[in-house]
Amino acid sequence: MSATSRLRQLGTPYVTPHILHKSYAQDADADDDTVHLVGKQIEYFSQAGFDMSKLTLKRNASPAQLYEDAIRNEGAIISSSGALINFSGKKTGRSPKDKRIVFEETSKDNVWWGSVNIKMDEHTFEINRERAIDYLNTRDLVYVFDGFAGWDPRYRIKVRVVCARAYHALFMNNMLIRPTEEELANFGEPDFIIYNAGQFPANRFTKGMSSTTSVEINFKRMEMVILGTEYAGEMKKGVFSVMHYLQPVKFGQLSLHSSANVGIENGDVTLFFGLSGTGKTTLSADPRRQLIGDDEHVWSDKGVFNIEGGCYAKCIGLSAEKEPEIFNAIRFGSILENVVYDPITRKPDYDDVSITENTRCAYPIDYIPNAHVPSVVDRQPSNIIMLTCDAFGVLPPVSRLTPAQASYHFLAGYTSKTPGTEDGVLEPIPTFSTCYSAPFLVLHPNRYASMLAERMAKHNVNCWLINTGWTGGRFGSPAGRRCPLKFTRAIVDSVHNGTLAQVEFERFEVFNLDIPTSVPGVPSELLNPSHAWTDKEAFAREVRKLAGMFIKAFAVYENDVDVSVRAAGPQV
Numbered sequence: 001m002s003a004t005s006r007l008r009q010l011g012t013p014y015v016t017p018h019i020l021h022k023s024y025a026q027d028a029d030a031d032d033d034t035v036h037l038v039g040k041q042i043e044y045f046s047q048a049g050f051d052m053s054k055l056t057l058k059r060n061a062s063p064a065q066l067y068e069d070a071i072r073n074e075g076a077i078i079s080s081s082g083a084l085i086n087f088s089g090k091k092t093g094r095s096p097k098d099k100r101i102v103f104e105e106t107s108k109d110n111v112w113w114g115s116v117n118i119k120m121d122e123h124t125f126e127i128n129r130e131r132a133i134d135y136l137n138t139r140d141l142v143y144v145f146d147g148f149a150g151w152d153p154r155y156r157i158k159v160r161v162v163c164a165r166a167y168h169a170l171f172m173n174n175m176l177i178r179p180t181e182e183e184l185a186n187f188g189e190p191d192f193i194i195y196n197a198g199q200f201p202a203n204r205f206t207k208g209m210s211s212t213t214s215v216e217i218n219f220k221r222m223e224m225v226i227l228g229t230e231y232a233g234e235m236k237k238g239v240f241s242v243m244h245y246l247q248p249v250k251f252g253q254l255s256l257h258s259s260a261n262v263g264i265e266n267g268d269v270t271l272f273f274g275l276s277g278t279g280k281t282t283l284s285a286d287p288r289r290q291l292i293g294d295d296e297h298v299w300s301d302k303g304v305f306n307i308e309g310g311c312y313a314k315c316i317g318l319s320a321e322k323e324p325e326i327f328n329a330i331r332f333g334s335i336l337e338n339v340v341y342d343p344i345t346r347k348p349d350y351d352d353v354s355i356t357e358n359t360r361c362a363y364p365i366d367y368i369p370n371a372h373v374p375s376v377v378d379r380q381p382s383n384i385i386m387l388t389c390d391a392f393g394v395l396p397p398v399s400r401l402t403p404a405q406a407s408y409h410f411l412a413g414y415t416s417k418t419p420g421t422e423d424g425v426l427e428p429i430p431t432f433s434t435c436y437s438a439p440f441l442v443l444h445p446n447r448y449a450s451m452l453a454e455r456m457a458k459h460n461v462n463c464w465l466i467n468t469g470w471t472g473g474r475f476g477s478p479a480g481r482r483c484p485l486k487f488t489r490a491i492v493d494s495v496h497n498g499t500l501a502q503v504e505f506e507r508f509e510v511f512n513l514d515i516p517t518s519v520p521g522v523p524s525e526l527l528n529p530s531h532a533w534t535d536k537e538a539f540a541r542e543v544r545k546l547a548g549m550f551i552k553a554f555a556v557y558e559n560d561v562d563v564s565v566r567a568a569g570p571q572v
């Protein structure tokens with residue numbers, strides 16, 4: 001079925017694409033161009049089967065209009081710096097246990113079914129889809145946002161979001177690649193549609209449902225349905241899941257949960273891999289480098305491109321001193337999610353985590369001063385930085401990885417889940433999140449890992465493992481603390497200015513990692529965990545424990561990899 005006829009099933013909604021433009025159209029003195037554009041748009045949407053008599057449907061409404069609607073209808077407020085403060089209700093993080101993929105003939109042999117990708121049958125998808133559309137039909141106002149995912153025109157897809165909250169429409173306006181007026185006029189049929197009816201619950205008695213929340217992707221229909229969660233991050237990660245499927249399967253390119261930036265002087269490209277909360281967004285915003293993107297990229301045959309048109313930064317503990325680029329991106333057009341504010345001044349309080357620790361801000365990429373727009377580079381990466389947040393405080397702040405170790409650590413994906421990002425996670429929980437993207441992984445990890453190894457070898461890329469997590473002791477212990485951001489930044493600088501390639505290295509036993517003996521701007525005793533820990537016995541215990549966890553977790557991949565990769569992990 002075509003996307004157009006799928007939209008027809010929306011039934012009743014539609015008045016006019018740009019409601020503001022409609023009033024221009026009725027105005028005899030209105031600019032001719034505007035009337036012309038509106039005329040075409042209306043024609044397109046009438047052809048798509050919308051009955052424009054009942055609902056008001058706004059397509060690609062301006063941020064100013066969405067602000068007004070969100071304030072009027074959703075209780076949103078304007079922050080002291082001009083951002084829109086919104087609340088997502090009960091769910092303030094993703095709901096991985098309620099995320100499903102439809103099992104059908106196109107997905108059944110491609111998808112890596114198991115704990116991450118829960119199966120849903122086609123019929124149940126139809127039930128939930130209809131439920132979402134029925135709900136949208138009951139609203140006075142429905143929003144459509146049409147945009148792109150992927151900055152490289154060869155490998156991008158057209159995405160349509162249909163939702164009932166202005167907050168969600170503005171979020172996707174910021175996170176997708178915003179079309180020009182011309183691109184919007186010629187948009188045609190979308191490749192992927194998200195129906196977000198998050199305010200309305202799933203029916204717990206529908207076969208296969210385990211709660212009132214349901215987030216599901218159907219690759220045959222190329223649609224996503226959201227019920228029972230208003231957390232906006234589900235939409236952007238839904239788009240990522242689709243690209244994590246389409247890039248390898250359809251385009252033969254490598255999608256990665258990573259940030260990316262490019263050196264202003266040398267034009268060298270760095271990819272930062274990492275699960276949520278490991279520092280992709282924070283570390284990729286760097287005054288010496290241009291930002292390509294903070295979260296989702298494709299390493300293509302030509303270079304690197306961002307999938308998104310914006311960033312989604314964590315706000316916990318945010319300050320102008322520590323993270324100036326992000327702090328200053330919070331202004332008109334940005335969305336602050338679940339952030340507590342002063343009722344008089346409307347000043348956000350980034351230290352207040354009473355709603356959630358997963359407070360967020362979504363802003364268009366060009367709000368970062370050094371953004372590289374269009375966010376695509378015709379250059380292969382020079383460095384890969386694998387970010388891990390080690391709650392045990394065992395891994396060194398930085399180590400150099402051999403190609404075999406890079407494959408090993410990419411497949412193992414060791415890190416911690418950050419409090420709040422997923423429903424029910426209250427403290428850093430150690431996890432092995434394969435390809436640093438388990439919640440969004442669609443294909444077997446080896447499909448990504450083998451493409452990565454091949455590209456790294458072909459382009460001779462350096463690889464570094466950086467622990468942005470605990471040092472000197474484990475999470476919760478008196479001696480342990482998170483590696484101070486300024487030291488991690490100094491380490492990243494030393495990767496980029498070439499010093500790290502020059503310094504001396506020593507062996508970190510058990511994990512067999514090479515660690516530098518000195519890095520400018522970082523206290524040397526911090527670099528080697530066996531020096532950073534004062535309680536040596538406790539340290540030895542934690543090393544053995546973590547090594548054992550690696551060995552157990554890697555057993556799943558052991559038979560699929562080269563003997564050198566198998567040998568690249570910790571040895572006890």
Ligand SMILES: Nc1ncnc2c1ncn2[C@@H]1O[C@H](COP(=O)(O)OP(=O)(O)O)[C@@H](O)[C@H]1O
Pocket residue numbers: 274275276277278279280281282283294312313314315316317468469482483484485486488
């Ligand atoms: N050493 C460090 N490196 C990176 N981030 C750190 C560090 N110490 C604390 N942080 C904090 O950890 C969080 C990292 O989150 P973020 O950059 O949004 O991660 P991601 O983009 O990978 O989800 C930020 O709130 C940042 O201020």
Ligand SMILES: C=C(OP(=O)(O)O)C(=O)O
Pocket residue numbers: 094233237274275276277280295312421
């Ligand atoms: C938004 C998320 O990830 P990240 O912190 O990597 O942006 C997420 O995991 O829901």
Ligand SMILES: [Mn+2]
Pocket residue numbers: 277280281294295312313314
């Ligand atoms: Mn991020």
